[in-house]
Amino acid sequence: MHANPVADPAARFTGSNATGHSCAQSVPAADAAPALTLRDVTVAYHDRVVLRDVSLQLAVGRVTALLGPSGCGKSSLLQCCNRLSDLIDGCRVQGNIRVFGEDILAAACDLRRLRKRVGMIFQKANPFPLSIRRNIELPLIEHGVRDAQQRDHIMEKVLRDVGLWQEVRDRLQAPAQSLSGGQQQRLCIARALALAPDILLMDEPCSALDPIAGGRIEELIGELRGRYSIVLVTHNLFQARRVADDVALLWPMPDGSRLLEFAPRETIFSAPQHELTGLYLRGAMG
Amino acid sequence: MIRSLRQRPWSDSLLALACTGAALLLAGIFFFLLWDLVRPGIGGLSWQFVSTLPAAAGRDGGIAPVIVSTLLILGVCLALSVPVALGTAIFLAQQQRGLPWAAWTRRSLDLLAAVPSVVFGLFGAVVFCELLGLGYSIAAGGLTLACMVLPFMIRAAEDGLRAVPREYHLAANALGLSQYRLLGAVILPAAAPALLAALVLAIARALAETAALLFTSGYVLRMPSSLFDSGRTLSVHIYDLAMNVNGGERNAYRSALVLLVLLLLINTATHTLSRCLSGKARI
Ligand SMILES: Nc1ncnc2c1ncn2[C@@H]1O[C@H](COP(=O)(O)OP(=O)(O)OP(=O)(O)O)[C@@H](O)[C@H]1O
Ligand SMILES: [Mg+2]
Numbered sequence: 001m002h003a004n005p006v007a008d009p010a011a012r013f014t015g016s017n018a019t020g021h022s023c024a025q026s027v028p029a030a031d032a033a034p035a036l037t038l039r040d041v042t043v044a045y046h047d048r049v050v051l052r053d054v055s056l057q058l059a060v061g062r063v064t065a066l067l068g069p070s071g072c073g074k075s076s077l078l079q080c081c082n083r084l085s086d087l088i089d090g091c092r093v094q095g096n097i098r099v100f101g102e103d104i105l106a107a108a109c110d111l112r113r114l115r116k117r118v119g120m121i122f123q124k125a126n127p128f129p130l131s132i133r134r135n136i137e138l139p140l141i142e143h144g145v146r147d148a149q150q151r152d153h154i155m156e157k158v159l160r161d162v163g164l165w166q167e168v169r170d171r172l173q174a175p176a177q178s179l180s181g182g183q184q185q186r187l188c189i190a191r192a193l194a195l196a197p198d199i200l201l202m203d204e205p206c207s208a209l210d211p212i213a214g215g216r217i218e219e220l221i222g223e224l225r226g227r228y229s230i231v232l233v234t235h236n237l238f239q240a241r242r243v244a245d246d247v248a249l250l251w252p253m254p255d256g257s258r259l260l261e262f263a264p265r266e267t268i269f270s271a272p273q274h275e276l277t278g279l280y281l282r283g284a285m286g
Numbered sequence: 287m288i289r290s291l292r293q294r295p296w297s298d299s300l301l302a303l304a305c306t307g308a309a310l311l312l313a314g315i316f317f318f319l320l321w322d323l324v325r326p327g328i329g330g331l332s333w334q335f336v337s338t339l340p341a342a343a344g345r346d347g348g349i350a351p352v353i354v355s356t357l358l359i360l361g362v363c364l365a366l367s368v369p370v371a372l373g374t375a376i377f378l379a380q381q382q383r384g385l386p387w388a389a390w391t392r393r394s395l396d397l398l399a400a401v402p403s404v405v406f407g408l409f410g411a412v413v414f415c416e417l418l419g420l421g422y423s424i425a426a427g428g429l430t431l432a433c434m435v436l437p438f439m440i441r442a443a444e445d446g447l448r449a450v451p452r453e454y455h456l457a458a459n460a461l462g463l464s465q466y467r468l469l470g471a472v473i474l475p476a477a478a479p480a481l482l483a484a485l486v487l488a489i490a491r492a493l494a495e496t497a498a499l500l501f502t503s504g505y506v507l508r509m510p511s512s513l514f515d516s517g518r519t520l521s522v523h524i525y526d527l528a529m530n531v532n533g534g535e536r537n538a539y540r541s542a543l544v545l546l547v548l549l550l551l552i553n554t555a556t557h558t559l560s561r562c563l564s565g566k567a568r569i
Contacts, residue, residue, distance in 0.1 A: 084460055115462035122460075126453035129476050138471055139461040188457070195461065 033100070035060045035199055035229035036081060041095035042256070043076050043085070050076055052256035053095075056248060058199075063221060063230045065240035065265075067280070068250035072257040074233045077250070078201045081231070082118040083111055099199065116143055119192030123204040125184035127176035127191070132168050135176050135187060136194050143195055158190040162220055182213025189220065193228075200230045207235065218243055237283060241269060249277055323546065327539035335540055340507055343531050344523065349541055351509040355424060355517025356493070356548075358510060359503055362428020363492050367436050368485070375443035376469065398437040406434040407498035415502055422516040427503025434498055435488040442487065446480025447473060478563040486556045490549060496521045520545040 036058040043051040051073040058064050066074050079085040080093045083104060097104050104114050127135050136155045145151050155172075159165040164186045168179070176187055185205060192200060202221070206214030221230060221243050234240055240247055247268045251260040261268060261277045272278040294302075338348030374391070381388040410430025420426040450473050458468040474481075496519075504516035505526055518526070524541050527534030 082460060084456065087456070087459055112462040112464075115460060120460040122453070122456065124453065126451075126457040128454060128457065128472050130472070134471075138467070139463060142461070142463050142467055191461065 033060065034058060034098075035100060036231070037096075037098040037101075038077075038081075039096040039098075041077070041080060041093065041097060043073060043080060043094075044092045044256075045076075045088075046090040049256035051250070052253070052258055054250070054257075054259045056259065056262060058229055058231065058246070060229050061226045062245040063225050063232055063243055064246045064248060065244035066231055066233045066248050066250065067235075067237070067240055068257065069252060069280075070235070072250045072252045074250060075203050078120065078203050078231060078233060080105075081199070081201055082115050082120055083109070084120065086111075112143075116195045117197055118199045118201060119195060119197035121185070121189055121192060121200065121202040121205045124208050125181060125188050127179075127184050127187050129175070129177060131173050132176050132179070132187060133172040136191050139191060139195055154194050155190075158193040159187075161193055161223075162186040162190045163216070164190060180213070182209050182216060185209060185213070185217060186220065189217070193224075198229060200224070200228045202230060203233045204235065205232070206239065237281060241265065249280065251276060320546075323539055323542050326536065327543040330536070331540050331543060336544060339509065340537075343534070344507060344527050344537055345531055345534050346537075349520070349523065349537070349544065351507060352518055352520055352523045352541070353544070353548075355503070355510050356519040358424045358513065358517065359428045359431065359499070359519055360489065360492055362425055362513065363431040363435065364485075364489070366429060367432040367439055367488065370432075371436055371439040371443055371484075371488075372481075374440045375447055378440070378444045379447035392441075395437040395440055399441065403434055403495055403498040406430055407501040409433065410498060411501040420514065422502065422504030422506070423514045424503055424510055424517045425513040427499045427517075427519075428513075430498050430502045431492045431495060434495065435491050438491065439484055439488045442484030443477075443481050446477045446484060449480060450476045475563065479560045482556050482560040482563075486553055489552055493519070493545065493549060494521055495519075496525045520548070 034057040036056070038054055038056040041051065041054045042049060054077060066077065068074050076085070076091075079088065079091075080097060081099075081104075085091045085093050093105060095105070099114065099118060103109065128138065130138070133155065136158065137151055140151045140154060145154065156165060156169075159168065164183060167183065168174075168187075176184060179187060185208075189200075189205070205221075206217045209217065218239055221232060224230060225243075225245070232240075232244065244265050246262065246264050248262040249260045249268070250257045261272060261274055263273070268277065269281055272281060335348045336353060337350050339350055340352070341347035378388055378392060407430060410426060410433065414420050414426035414429050415422060418426075420429075454472050454476070455468065458472060463471075499519055499522050503518065503522075505518040505522050506516035507518060507523075508515070510517040520541055524538050524545070527538035527541065
């Protein structure tokens with residue numbers, strides 16, 4: 001999967017932090033060991049490069065908003081971080097990705113363990129067509145929680161965490177599809193939390209929801225801050241401003257998107273280093 | 287009261303009319319067929335008819351051995367075809383676009399599905415009766431039927447499996463579920479209604495078959511004592527009574543009615559099972 005010869009130094013976007021130095025200056029909370037480190041990550045679909053030389057370091061316990069115009073490769077970047085990219089036809093990932101120091105692109109990487117540590121929430125809520133209880137039980141069983149009592153305990157805890165317990169405690173046997181869209185999304189978050197991940201990748205988790213349900217999820221993300229390291233893809237700049245600690249902006253270039261800027265929220269919104277960043281964040285572009 | 291809201295352009299009305307008409311026509315054909323069977327067949331249809339031995343080449347007496355042979359042949363057919371079809375369908379459905387020989391498998395299945403059943407009969411006569419030495423037997427007939435329904439069953443099951451949304455695959459993989467658990471706990475329950483529908487259609491095909499069986503299971507009218515005995519199915523019996531036996535019409539009609547009831551029973555049972563399964567899947 002890492003065989004795609006894509007480097008073309010001459011065509012490199014000079015303003016990007018492709019070499020990592022401008023990134024290094026802006027790495028937030030640089031003293032903490034990073035939860036997720038990407039170095040020169042390049043992603044291609046059937047030899048068409050969509051992401052080029054992206055380097056990032058995400059600090060533990062922070063919420064990082066990943067912004068960028070539609071189609072610039074935000075979802076693709078997330079999918080590399082739990083190797084869901086393996087499932088996608090023609091997708092090739094180059095570079096180096098480390099989760100708490102462990103190289104996850106290595107062939108020897110244990111995918112089951114990786115996906116337990118790195119949870120993912122999709123744009124469209126995707127609970128299994130099973131009962132609410134079964135949705136949370138299934139991954140727990142898979143990951144070796146044999147004791148039914150312990151599973152119930154975890155289920156109650158995570159459902160409380162996502163604020164769903166009061167709403168579903170009396171109908172755990174009901175089909176998950178009978179929940180509302182917002183409730184389904186919270187169930188999916190609970191399902192991911194049940195595995196006690198270190199990192200949560202959230203791909204536009206609110207965009208298919210109405211503002212109230214979306215607001216509820218957003219609040220939830222705020223509550224999860226500190227306990228989980230979160231990457232939040234969003235098109236909602238206000239949302240990024242409200243919940244993110246750090247902001248990363250991907251920008252499409254003719255030869256694949258680059259990381260344009262990565263900085264703490266206050267810095268990037270008040271004093272962006274690139275003109276494009278300023279324009280985009282003021283909602284004037286993209 | 288809200289009629290004005292429901293006014294539709296005339297082309298819509300025409301389309302609705304045409305569709306309803308087609309449906310009514312089909313229902314009409316079915317009821318005509320049913321009436322045609324019931325009128326001459328219902329008289330003298332009794333428990334005794336299905337539970338006693340035939341007499342005078344089937345002209346008189348019952349059809350007990352025929353029913354037993356039918357069920358045995360169907361059993362052999364399903365015992366082979368269901369696991370093979372399920373395995374192949376799972377394999378094919380998992381291939382994204384994939385291996386060239388998945389494409390070839392699919393293409394050959396489509397061709398096989400179009401092969402007339404007589405040809406399967408000849409194939410079965412050579413391979414199962416002669417090469418495997420099964421002779422005219424229920425086993426040979428069941429195996430031949432299995433070959434005949436397999437292509438059809440596999441493609442229907444593959445479609446059912448593919449209809450399960452891809453989101454479930456992604457969700458399961460993102461949670462680190464094994465392929466085995468994804469299949470067993472999510473995909474198969476979700477696809478169960480479609481798989482059972484495929485099964486019912488395959489059974490209906492198998493029960494309706496005569497040509498392929500004439501060469502393989504034969505048409506002996508005795509009660510079979512093992513799978514290696516020859517035996518005739520209901521369809522073969524009806525064919526024989528109608529074509530070769532003078533005065534066999536009355537019992538032919540009755541047998542046809544029994545076949546219809548059998549199909550109805552299998553259909554209902556499968557539907558119930560399907561409802562239970564998808565109900566259980568939700569719990
Ligand atoms: N499976 C795939 N096969 C081929 N190309 C793909 C595939 N998935 C995505 N792409 C391409 O990769 C590029 C990035 O897609 P991606 O979905 O990562 O963008 P995105 O930033 O998440 O967009 P959006 O904001 O609309 O969700 C797009 O140009 C898309 O056409
Ligand atoms: Mg996306």
